Amino acid sequence: MNAVGRNDEILDTIGALVAEERALRNRSSRNLxxxxxxxxxxxAVEVQLxxxxxxxxxxxxKSEFGENPDxxxxxxxxxxxxYQG
Incomplete structure (x- = not known):
């Protein structure tokens, strides 16, 4: 898989984790x-994110500086x- 494809895969994972985090936080606020x-x-979701x-x-x-992103x-x-980026 190329670098862009791998980045897309990571972004998909991030999207799924964000959705799960939101669902848990919503459940928390509704159920006290x-x-x-x-x-x-x-x-665990926060750590994975x-x-x-x-x-x-x-x-x-790595891509920006000509190195192998893999x-x-x-x-x-x-x-x-x-981490605060």
Whole structure:
């Protein structure tokens, strides 16, 4: 798959995660909170979103500077948590 196709795949994943995050947050506000399992899932979704956005940034930067975007890798949650880009 080419770099653009892979980026599109990452963007599709981001879109799905954003939709799930919104659904959980809406459920939380309607039901005055989430159960433990839903809270854990929301946290996991937030971490995955941070990782996906970071990976996409890495890939775009590598492409921009003539490097192979496929060399970009998902970084551990501790490195990307709360990243403000």
């Amino acid at each position: 909170g989430l159960g433990d399992t839903e809270q854990e899932r929301l946290r 941070d990782q996906c956005w970071d990976l996409l940034r890495q890939r775009r930067a 060399e970009a890798a998902v970084r551990p949650p501790g490195e990307v948590e709360g």
